[in-house]
Amino acid sequence: MQINNEFKPKIVAFCCNWCSYAGADLAGNNRLAYPECVNIIRVPCSCRVNPIFILRAFQRGADGVIICGCHPGDCHYTSGNYYTRRRMALLFSMLNYLGIEKERIRLEWVSAAEGAKFAATMNEFTEAVTALGENKRLEDLRCKK
Amino acid sequence: MSKEMENLKSEIIRSSGVNPKKCMRCGKCTGTCPAFDEMEYHPHQFVYMVESGDIEPLLNSKSLYKCLTCFACVDRCPRGVEPAKLVEAVRLSVIRKQGANHLKADDIPALLDDEMPQQAIVSALRKYSK
């Protein structure tokens, strides 16, 4: 058994209150397992997620960040996720341009009914991040303890 | 659908620029077609048969050469499907395959009669000759 030496990533998931957070709850209700390393932060809408939060998470040692919101057109606030989509498209592209592994950051639309999708997404994302290994390119060494 | 038909279908769709999936089967094209009586397969059937890949009968049908290319169906289709362009594309695929010249300019005078509209002659030459 090598489990103890295995790399366990740290993943921050920003979930909008109305769809994705509820989707995560549904995954819980249905006991659909996903890795412990996924930690959810509740935000009112995916458009509340500032790129600063994402970079801060990476700086502080997160290995992957995923943003989840309502499907386009279903935003509780009618247009919030459309802004998220533009902001994240540009941010993801920029991080990629700087040579950051694009698999470390992702955006998924998860509705309140998609508990299974939430769990599957988290499993898949964790797997992808685990395959990449530790986040070295975006980490701030001073934050390491 | 055979591989060959599938290729043909995608070629027809590509060269015509028509998306037969947009058809809602209202039949306005056929309802409007002035060459209806001459045609074995009618405009709506062209759309449906291309979409379902049932193109073989179209290739062998005289209907291809009966379409006047008047574009009434194109103009009136509520869904913007443009059946005449599809007919044209099927016809082209036949002509390309055969490489034959079905109408020579010299043959035209013999075919002329008083009732034939100018447009029909022009489009016939476009359609039947290479």
Added chain:
Amino acid sequence: MQRIGVFVCWCGSNIAGTVDVEKVSEALKNEPGVVFSTNYQYMCSQAGQDIIKDAIAEHKLTGIVVCSCSPRMHEATFRKTAAAAGLNSYMVEIANIREQCSWVHKDMQSGTEKAIILGKAAVAKVNLNAPLTPGESPVTKRALVIGGGIAGIQTALDIAEAGFPVDIVEKKPTIGGKMAQLDKTFPTLDCAACILTPKMVDVAQNDKIRIFSYSEVEEIGGFVGNFTVKIKKKARYVKEDVCTGCGICTEKCPQKKVPNEFNMGMDNRRAVYIPFAQAVPKVATIDPNYCTMLKTGKCGVCAKVCTAGAIDYTQKDEIIEEKYGAIVAATGFNPISMDKFDEFAYNQSKDVITSLEFERLTNAAGPTAGKLLRPSDGKHPHTIVFVQCVGSRCDACAEKGKEYCSKICCMYTAKHAMLTRDKYPDTDVYVFYIDVRTPGKAFDEFYRRAVEEYGVHYIKGMVGKVSPEGDKLMVRASDLLANKQLNIAADLVVLAAAIEPDKSARPLATMLTASMDTNDFFTEAHPKLRPVESPTAGVFLSGTCQGPKDIPETVSQASAAAAKVIGLLAKDKLMGNPCVAQSNELMCNGCSSCERVCPYGAITYADKEFRMPDRTVAIRRVAMVNEAVCQGCGACTVACPSGAMDLKGFATSQIIAEVDAICK
């Protein structure tokens, strides 16, 4: 520094089965700010809540963290608990260690570790929480209904019934709308006027309802509970309170050649007119485009014949300003123009008519006194062709017609066909359809009756061309099932024209800051769960302005909108959601980025004076958030480059604290 209490719930074995709750409460004890930490079997139970209340009192807690189920489940519960113990409800944070931890993880050790991290994040957030008080704003107990058709009438009646004053603004001289023009209604075939006009009378007689007819909304300001609206009462050149509606002027007016819009222009009215006999208010109106007196100053017949002395040629448009707590949009629909559909010869032949014109032709108060006669020669038509889906279900790129299904045409066409066959059995009636769509109570039965009992010829296929030949209309169509082309010599062709939102809806939406879809239908706050509310708080939707609807559907939506309005007006004060955006004036650039992303129009700007470091005063444009309108999405906080915009309850510093706690 906060004094934080942590309460870890076992949720029986739901949490305790995978998470070592003892360890969690022990670990969180050492977090900054935490002065008390405990765990209990069921925190949401009365006993559990008492533990929280006691701890708040005993340890003088300023904030609490409950590690339990999802906040979507019990956040409200624990907020009430905190409030009962004298703690601000917004000093409560929930760490979701059930749905997002114990239920999805199997391993006790890693489950416990994660629960501790989630707890730490919640503690980090509470450390930065500040007590929030929901903003309060008073409610003006008066509603405005824009549009006086059946939707507006029903909404106004229901609101008035509950005891609240309502104003109806109608741009035409009378209320009644499209329904007043209809002959019979499907599927019961009762007469539209017989069921509508009593309602119109109810409106007129209800002392809670004021009708601003021949009026338009000019300007809307304010927000939910506190709208200020300017209404333009157009000059009708007749004193509304003096006119008795006797109608003498409308008989004596020498200007007889004015197309009668109520009869779809199929006959004429005078320059002074009352649209129809049961108009409400029953007051004459002078049409300034046709009145000789108003145009040339010579005539004055109506003033001479009016015994009441109601005519006033000097009347001017009047602006009325009124305050409202809620606004209902009920602007209705119109059939689309047939100008782009040359193939149906609508503009070439008088005998090609739209369905609404057909309604007038069969109506006893219509141009033919209810006899079905051809507009061209007044002869009885023997072959009638109905064409469905004219301009509905068109491709977006086709540039004519609408993409959507107009929903009502299948049923009214069945009605027309059936009524025609009923009254004139010698008539051949053809209906060309693409699909017959009849979902609705007793709808399909109705359609089947038209076919089976009345012998209407339903033909699957579309009409391609209508060409007038002599006194006939040659209809060329396809019969798809028989794979035939038909040529029918018809006497009358009736087009089921698509319906579109009234043109006034778009400018109204702009005034309301309410959103619209690409077809200019108002967007609902939620397509399933909030179908009669606009995303803009305090604005409600009634009838076809939201989407195509038949009368029963319109009426039920109208009543639903009324119920929502009553619910709003019944409150003395509106308690806002305190988690709203907040602008820091000192940091605001006034750049308008936030305003542009705000879906609610909650952000306004003001020029404010600021003292500069060199003691001069500079005037700067700064953003201000209207807390009653803001819904707290946070789009503005990210759009703001300087970070002047923050969201209470989900502040930048709080989210960063959570990020840090998780990533530590």
Added chain:
Amino acid sequence: MQKITCESLIEKACELIENGTVSRVIGWKKGEFDYDLTPAVFANADEIKKNFIYNDFSGANFSKYLIKETRKGEGKVLVFLKPCDTYSFNQLLTEHRFDREKVYAVGIPCEGMADIAKVKAAVGDGILKITSEGDELIVENLYGDVNKVKLADVLAERCVNCKSKKHTAYDELMGEDGEILDNNRFDEVEKLENMTEDERFAFWQNELSRCIRCNACRDVCPACTCEKCVFDNPKSGVENKAIADSFEEKMFHIIRAFHVAGRCTDCGECSRVCPQNIPLHLLNRKFIKDINTFYGEYQAGEVEGSRAPLVNYTEEDIEPNDAVKREE
């Protein structure tokens, strides 16, 4: 075309200040060397005649200065705007950053500005004096050498890839207006995009690790005009003055570029002032290029009042995950 000279600008400035049209003039003043001109505010004709300089190094974009200057005192401020400056000018107007009524803008044509680094690369260091003659610069150095170099050979990168010689805003135009130009400004970005992830990382690691966090790029940027910058605000989550290790400066530059995304007019001031010669414009241009490909061509500052792409959307926008994929 009439070449704008220092004298003609001085004459114009004096005329406007003397006839009372304006009360102050923003212009260039001599620095320590001929090539490091400093922006300055002149309040009277004497000062202007004495100190106002306009030469091949008058690159500074004055739009940003209008925010503070228009808040001071009475009267209008005269500003000279090169075509690229007018874009920033418009963008600031779009964002309501200054009162248009308080500005008198004179558009001046521009044939491109010289980059001192390129001059030095061409003729060596120790430069004492640079004068301009026709399309050449005459460079005198410490050692008494006089070298000639063609302006075209030492143009700043942003001028080589000049996007427009057309003024988008002015009250008065000196000389003739130019056209929007075709340019190759995205070539460099594309080159980077075509590298592998590791190569890109190495490239930026090399560039950005030189950052000394002097904030010059931010301070000069006409889009970075916040009353309080997030990097100065302890609550923002990115406040950090020190350069400590590999990530800090990346975070700074990503956020800085993101904050101006859709608002950056690509004026190139950031790269001009960077003491470490970091090609910061490549970050901004990446955003501009992405915006153009994802959301349609958009040039910030071209039209006053236009809606920036990041405060706009369509229902069919590209998905972020695909935005990254398409580059493979």
